[in-house]
Amino acid sequence: MKARVFVTLKKSVFDPQGQTIHDALGSMGYAGVADVRQGKFFELSFEGLPEEKARQTADDIARRVLANPVIESYRVEVLG
Amino acid sequence: MKVGVVTFPGSNSDHDAYHVVKHVMGQDARFVWHKDADLSGFDAVILPGGFAYGDYLRTGAIARFSPVMGAVTEFAKSGGPVIGICNGFQILQEAGLLPGAMLRNRAVKFLSEPVHIRVERDDTIATFGLPVGSVLTMPIAHGEGNFYLPDDELDRLEGEGRVVFRYVTKDGRLDDAANVNGSCRAIAGVCNEGRNVVGLMPHPERAAEPELGSADGRRLFEALTRALVRA
Numbered sequence: 505m506k507a508r509v510f511v512t513l514k515k516s517v518f519d520p521q522g523q524t525i526h527d528a529l530g531s532m533g534y535a536g537v538a539d540v541r542q543g544k545f546f547e548l549s550f551e552g553l554p555e556e557k558a559r560q561t562a563d564d565i566a567r568r569v570l571a572n573p574v575i576e577s578y579r580v581e582v583l584g
Numbered sequence: 585m586k587v588g589v590v591t592f593p594g595s596n597s598d599h600d601a602y603h604v605v606k607h608v609m610g611q612d613a614r615f616v617w618h619k620d621a622d623l624s625g626f627d628a629v630i631l632p633g634g635f636a637y638g639d640y641l642r643t644g645a646i647a648r649f650s651p652v653m654g655a656v657t658e659f660a661k662s663g664g665p666v667i668g669i670c671n672g673f674q675i676l677q678e679a680g681l682l683p684g685a686m687l688r689n690r691a692v693k694f695l696s697e698p699v700h701i702r703v704e705r706d707d708t709i710a711t712f713g714l715p716v717g718s719v720l721t722m723p724i725a726h727g728e729g730n731f732y733l734p735d736d737e738l739d740r741l742e743g744e745g746r747v748v749f750r751y752v753t754k755d756g757r758l759d760d761a762a763n764v765n766g767s768c769r770a771i772a773g774v775c776n777e778g779r780n781v782v783g784l785m786p787h788p789e790r791a792a793e794p795e796l797g798s799a800d801g802r803r804l805f806e807a808l809t810r811a812l813v814r815a
Contacts, residue, residue: 513687517732520688520766569649572642572678574685575732 507562512543597633631672644674673783690766710782712811720800722791731767749773
């Protein structure tokens with residue numbers, strides 16, 4: 505069983521990397537790109553855990569380690 | 585005074601900090617390995633700069649789970665002086681001992697250059713007895729030093745007098761260009777409520793002797809000595 509964790513900077517937090525990419529896209533000629541936000545993607549593989557336990561574990565790992573709650577938010581998806 | 589300098593895998597300023605305490609200040613300095621969980625007998629602890637655990641996930645994110653951090657937390661909660669420099673500051677933030685988090689520098693570049701910081705408080709273990717408004721010159725060397733807290737929490741931090749250093753011009757003025765990494769309110773260093781835990785991004789241990797271009801950093805180590813004598 506796998507869980508995917510998406511970590512992104514909170515909306516209120518300025519993203520210097522996303523801004524740099526956005527500027528580059530503009531100079532490459534891509535029109536209509538209003539904003540770019542960079543984030544992190546983690547894929548956790550579990551063995552021998554029922555789905556609910558896998559979800560809880562992934563959520564716990566995301567909250568304690570993968571994301572910093574001061575600047576980041578996260579979302580967990582469990583793939584059966 | 586007996587100062588413990590913590591070495592994490594990836595620390596690179598631990599020897600500089602040790603050198604300043606031992607050879608410049610003439611005090612007792614000991615390295616503390618990150619797997620040690622005993623800080624008994626130390627008067628102060630320094631978390632040095634570097635790239636602990638490579639900072640692969642996020643600066644300080646893995647280091648904060650090192651065995652030594654349990655002991656550092658206990659030491660700090662019992663009033664023990666803890667100074668976090670650069671990566672050490674980031675680790676203290678991740679451990680919840682200091683507020684805020686570091687974003688990438690505003691210009692996304694790693695910055696390695698001398699900066700000027702203004703002392704905002706004279707009642708912390710790193711600035712005890714230093715005149716408020718003093719401008720100190722020392723280098724920064726970081727990619728993530730862009731201090732962030734939401735506005736309401738910044739207001740609270742300022743209200744509690746916990747902003748210890750700000751990036752300023754050479755003559756001590758706030759200026760957007762002097763705030764090189766884009767930190768909220770030009771914050772270069774903060775302290776905890778007890779004022780015994782201080783974190784700053786600039787490197788006082790790399791500017792503690794005139795041969796290095798500035799000896800201003802030494803004033804922080806002298807302040808620590810004064811604070812310990814008082815206590």
